[in-house]
Amino acid sequence: MGEACQIESILNKDYESVDLVSFQEWIENIEKLSKLSVGVIIAPSDDVFLIKDYLDSLELIVLDFNNFDDGRGYSQAYLLRKRWQFLGEVIGINAHLDQLQFMIRSGVTSYVLLDSYIGLNEEDYANGFSICYQEAANNSGLQQKY
Amino acid sequence: MYQYSTEDSKFLVERVDQFEKQLKRHLAGDLDDAKFRSLRLRNGLYMELHAHMLRVAIPYGTLSSEQLRSLANVADKYDRGFGHFTTRQNIQFNWIELPEIANLLRELSDAGLHAIQTSGKATRNITADPLSGLTEGEIEDARPYCELIRRWFNLHPEFSWLPGKFKIAINGAKLDETALRIHDLGLRLVRNGKGQLGFSVFVGGGLGAAAMIAAETASFIQVEDILSYLESTMRIYNLKGRRDHQKKLRIKFLVRELGAEEFSRLVDEDWQQTRNDSKLKLNLVELEQLKKDFALPIRPIGLVGFKEKVDFNYSIWKKNNVRRHKVDGFSIVNISLTKLGAAPGDATSEQMRQLADLAETYSSGELRTTKRQTIVFPYVRKDQVYNLWRSLEKYGLASPHQGTLAQIVACPGRDYCDLAKAVSIPIATRVQERFNDMKKLLDIGDLNINISGCENSCAHHHIADIGLLGMQKNGEEYYQITLAGETLYETVIGKKLGPSVSGENIVDAVETIVNVFLKHRQNQERFTDVFKRIGIAPFKEKVYG
Structure with a gap:
C-alpha cells in the first residue's frame, strides 16, 4: 500500500481531516481499509460498481472532473448518490465552473474548483437556470417540468 | 400549433445569458480554446473555414410562418441574406460574427427557436417524420413524443458530456422518412398484441467511415417507460463508450464491440433498477396536452364540383x-x-x-x-x-425537381467546410446540367443522388440510390460511388461500386449508372429493385469496362 495522501478541510466541516486513497489502493486493500474510515478517489475510468458493496465503510468519495470532456463522473455521481444512496459526501475535485450545474444535479455534494476559476462568480454557474426538464439526483431549487 | 410556455421561453433566455458570459470570458482570454469549443458546440456554434457557422434546431422539422420570418431576419441581420436547410431538420447560418452571437440567439428565443445541443458530444435535435400526422396508416403523430423526449435530454445533467454526438430519430408512420436505423438511437412507434402503444428501440446506427445499421435492443417498451429505458441506454454508453479513440466515439462502436445482445443485456440490467421509478415515467397528462397542441388544424372538406386545372x-x-x-x-x-x-x-x-x-x-x-x-x-x-x-x-420556387434525380442532396463540401476532402455543390450542378431535360428526368423518375464531401457523410450518401463520397488521391479530388442504399421501406447501406472515380469523370459515371438502370428497368421498378434483381456486375462493367 502506498502512502495515503491527506487532504484537509475540503469543504465540509464534518470532514476536516480524512485520509484519502486511490481507487486502486482501495481495491487491493479492501479488508484493511474498510476498517479505517478513509475516503477513496475515483478516476473517470475506474469501475465504480466495484465499491458498491463497501459504501458503508467509506467516509467520503472523491470524483475527478479534471478532463472537461469526460462525462463519466456524472454517471458515477448518480450511481453513488441516487441509486446506491451513499450518505457521505461525494466531492468533485478539479471541477470546472461551467460544469457545476451538471455536477450538482448528478449527485456531487461539494466541490473543489480548479485554481483557474478563482475570482469568478460561482453562483452564476451553479444556479444558472430556473427550471429542469428531467429527474436527477438533485433538483432542489429548480422548477420541475417533467 | 405547439408553442413554448413562458417558463420554456425563460429557460431559452437563461441559456443565452449563460453562453454570453462564457463568450465574454473567452474573448477576454479567461476561457481557453478547448473548453470554449466544447461549450460553443453545445450552443450550435462552429468555427468554419471562412467564418462562424451557427446551427439552429427546427424541432420535429416543424416551423410556423412567424418562426420562418425570424430566421429570414437573422439571415439578413447577421448573415449574408441566406440560410441553409440541412439534412437533419436544422438550419445553418454561415457568416456569423462572434460578438453578435448572443443578440442573434436572443432574437431566436423570442420566436421559440434555439441552437441548444445542435452540435457537440450531446443529444442532438430529434429527427422526425416531416409528414407526421399527415399520412394514412400512421400509428400516431410522433411529434408529441419528440417534444417530451427533447425536454428530457435538454441539458440532462448526467448525459451532457457523452463520448460522442448522439442522434435520435422517432417515427410513427408506415414508411420511414426519418431513416431511423442510421441514427445512434431510433424509436419506432408500435402497438403490441394487446393494442398497447410503445416503442421498438434500435441502437447503434450511423453513417461515416464505418456505416452501420442500428440493432433492435428492445422490441416493445411501453410509452410510459421510454424515458427510463433511454436513460439506461445512455448510461451504459456514457460509462462504457470508447473515449480513447477519436474515430470510435459513437455508440455504434460500443454496440459492435460488445455485441448487440450483450449491450441490450447491460441496458436491461440497469433499467430493472429504475423502470418502476414514478419520476421517470413519461408524463401522460402532459402527453395528452401535447397531442392537442399538435392536432391538425384542419377538418375534412367535401369539394363538390372541384375540377383540377389542365396545364x-x-x-x-x-x-x-x-x-x-x-x-x-x-x-x-x-x-x-x-x-x-x-x-x-x-x-x-x-x-x-x-x-x-x-x-x-x-x-x-x-x-x-x-x-x-x-x-x-x-x-x-x-x-x-x-x-x-x-x-x-x-417566386421561382416551383421547381419540379422534387422526386427526380435533379433533387440532389449535397453537403456544403470543400467550398465551405474545412473537414471536406472534395467539392460537392459543383458536382451536383454538373449532374443537374447533364440531366436538364425534364422529359428524361420524368422518365428516370425518383432516383436519389447524394454527395458528401468527406467521410462525415453529412449528405447521407450511403442511403442514396447513387451515393458519391469525396476523397483526395495524390492531391486530386476523387469520388467513391455506392449504389442502392435505402431507408424508406427497409434500411440498406449502399454497396461500393469499385475504385473511386476522378472529379473529371464522375458525371460520366453517374450517367452511365443511370443508363444501366434504364436499360434493365421493368415496369415501374425503382433503382433498388433493379439493383436487387441484376446485381452490381452490369453497373461495374459499364463504369469501369
Whole structure:
C-alpha cells in the first residue's frame, strides 16, 4: 500500500481531516481499509460498481472532473448518490465552473474548483437556470417540468 | 400549433445569458480554446473555414410562418441574406460574427427557436417524420413524443458530456422518412398484441467511415417507460463508450464491440433498477396536452364540383411535388429549393419570407423541413394547389425537381467546410446540367443522388440510390460511388461500386449508372429493385469496362 495522501478541510466541516486513497489502493486493500474510515478517489475510468458493496465503510468519495470532456463522473455521481444512496459526501475535485450545474444535479455534494476559476462568480454557474426538464439526483431549487 | 410556455421561453433566455458570459470570458482570454469549443458546440456554434457557422434546431422539422420570418431576419441581420436547410431538420447560418452571437440567439428565443445541443458530444435535435400526422396508416403523430423526449435530454445533467454526438430519430408512420436505423438511437412507434402503444428501440446506427445499421435492443417498451429505458441506454454508453479513440466515439462502436445482445443485456440490467421509478415515467397528462397542441388544424372538406386545372407545366410539377393527404380535401405539397449552381437546401431571406407568406395563405401558417432539404406545406386545400403553384412559379420556387434525380442532396463540401476532402455543390450542378431535360428526368423518375464531401457523410450518401463520397488521391479530388442504399421501406447501406472515380469523370459515371438502370428497368421498378434483381456486375462493367 502506498502512502495515503491527506487532504484537509475540503469543504465540509464534518470532514476536516480524512485520509484519502486511490481507487486502486482501495481495491487491493479492501479488508484493511474498510476498517479505517478513509475516503477513496475515483478516476473517470475506474469501475465504480466495484465499491458498491463497501459504501458503508467509506467516509467520503472523491470524483475527478479534471478532463472537461469526460462525462463519466456524472454517471458515477448518480450511481453513488441516487441509486446506491451513499450518505457521505461525494466531492468533485478539479471541477470546472461551467460544469457545476451538471455536477450538482448528478449527485456531487461539494466541490473543489480548479485554481483557474478563482475570482469568478460561482453562483452564476451553479444556479444558472430556473427550471429542469428531467429527474436527477438533485433538483432542489429548480422548477420541475417533467 | 405547439408553442413554448413562458417558463420554456425563460429557460431559452437563461441559456443565452449563460453562453454570453462564457463568450465574454473567452474573448477576454479567461476561457481557453478547448473548453470554449466544447461549450460553443453545445450552443450550435462552429468555427468554419471562412467564418462562424451557427446551427439552429427546427424541432420535429416543424416551423410556423412567424418562426420562418425570424430566421429570414437573422439571415439578413447577421448573415449574408441566406440560410441553409440541412439534412437533419436544422438550419445553418454561415457568416456569423462572434460578438453578435448572443443578440442573434436572443432574437431566436423570442420566436421559440434555439441552437441548444445542435452540435457537440450531446443529444442532438430529434429527427422526425416531416409528414407526421399527415399520412394514412400512421400509428400516431410522433411529434408529441419528440417534444417530451427533447425536454428530457435538454441539458440532462448526467448525459451532457457523452463520448460522442448522439442522434435520435422517432417515427410513427408506415414508411420511414426519418431513416431511423442510421441514427445512434431510433424509436419506432408500435402497438403490441394487446393494442398497447410503445416503442421498438434500435441502437447503434450511423453513417461515416464505418456505416452501420442500428440493432433492435428492445422490441416493445411501453410509452410510459421510454424515458427510463433511454436513460439506461445512455448510461451504459456514457460509462462504457470508447473515449480513447477519436474515430470510435459513437455508440455504434460500443454496440459492435460488445455485441448487440450483450449491450441490450447491460441496458436491461440497469433499467430493472429504475423502470418502476414514478419520476421517470413519461408524463401522460402532459402527453395528452401535447397531442392537442399538435392536432391538425384542419377538418375534412367535401369539394363538390372541384375540377383540377389542365396545364402541362402544372401537371408535371404536381406529379412530382404533391402527395396524398389523409384528410379529405387536402394535399401535401413539397417545395424544392434546388437551383442550378446553388447549394441544395439554401434559401434566401426573400424566399423564406415568401414561403412564410404562402404558408399563411395556403397551409395554416405551418411548414415542415425534410432530410431531402425541401420544404413541405402540410395542409393545402386541393382546390388551392393550383393557386399555390402559380405563386411559387412567380417566386421561382416551383421547381419540379422534387422526386427526380435533379433533387440532389449535397453537403456544403470543400467550398465551405474545412473537414471536406472534395467539392460537392459543383458536382451536383454538373449532374443537374447533364440531366436538364425534364422529359428524361420524368422518365428516370425518383432516383436519389447524394454527395458528401468527406467521410462525415453529412449528405447521407450511403442511403442514396447513387451515393458519391469525396476523397483526395495524390492531391486530386476523387469520388467513391455506392449504389442502392435505402431507408424508406427497409434500411440498406449502399454497396461500393469499385475504385473511386476522378472529379473529371464522375458525371460520366453517374450517367452511365443511370443508363444501366434504364436499360434493365421493368415496369415501374425503382433503382433498388433493379439493383436487387441484376446485381452490381452490369453497373461495374459499364463504369469501369
